[in-house]
Amino acid sequence: MQFAINNGWRDDDPTTSIKVKRQKSEGIHAWTDQEIDKYLLKWGSGTIQRLAMSLMLYTGQRRSDVVRMGPGDVQNGMIYVRQEKTDACLWIPLHSELQDVTQIMGGGQSNVFIQIAGWQLIYFEWFL
Numbered sequence: 001m002q003f004a005i006n007n008g009w010r011d012d013d014p015t016t017s018i019k020v021k022r023q024k025s026e027g028i029h030a031w032t033d034q035e036i037d038k039y040l041l042k043w044g045s046g047t048i049q050r051l052a053m054s055l056m057l058y059t060g061q062r063r064s065d066v067v068r069m070g071p072g073d074v075q076n077g078m079i080y081v082r083q084e085k086t087d088a089c090l091w092i093p094l095h096s097e098l099q100d101v102t103q104i105m106g107g108g109q110s111n112v113f114i115q116i117a118g119w120q121l122i123y124f125e126w127f128l
Contacts, residue, residue, distance in 0.1 A: 058095035 004010040031039075036057065043049035055066045064084045073080045077099070078091040 054098050058098040059092050061092075 001010065001013040001015050005013060036053075039053060040050070043053065052066070055061075055069060056063065059066065059069075059079060059081070061069075061081055061083070062085065065081050068084070069079060069081060074094070077094050079094055079098075080089070080091055082089050
């Protein structure tokens with residue numbers, strides 16, 4: 001609402017009296033080894049689902065960083081990422097499984113998901 005007020009679209013904030021009820025949560029469930037194995041069996045090498053899982057699993061990066069990784073970020077057995085949240089620059093050694101998967105991606109500088117499927121977060125929401 002502050003955006004609307006700051007831009008002159010509203011004079012007041014009708015949401016000020018609304019109290020947000022926080023729900024207790026234990027956070028996001030971390031996948032077990034069995035769940036990961038089941039997923040990897042279902043989605044074989046060469047699938048976009050396997051690529052996404054491999055990038056997440058073998059780089060340990062946040063989804064917001066993985067979706068910006070592309071073939072141009074892979075050099076000399078390492079993958080470069082500038083983390084969106086912390087702005088930290090990292091060179092991550094490619095796990096052997098990830099080396100195989102990145103070869104499937106091909107060359108070029110475009111984003112991994114744009115190059116392969118034309119989508120970004122939609123795919124992540126779908127299979128993670």
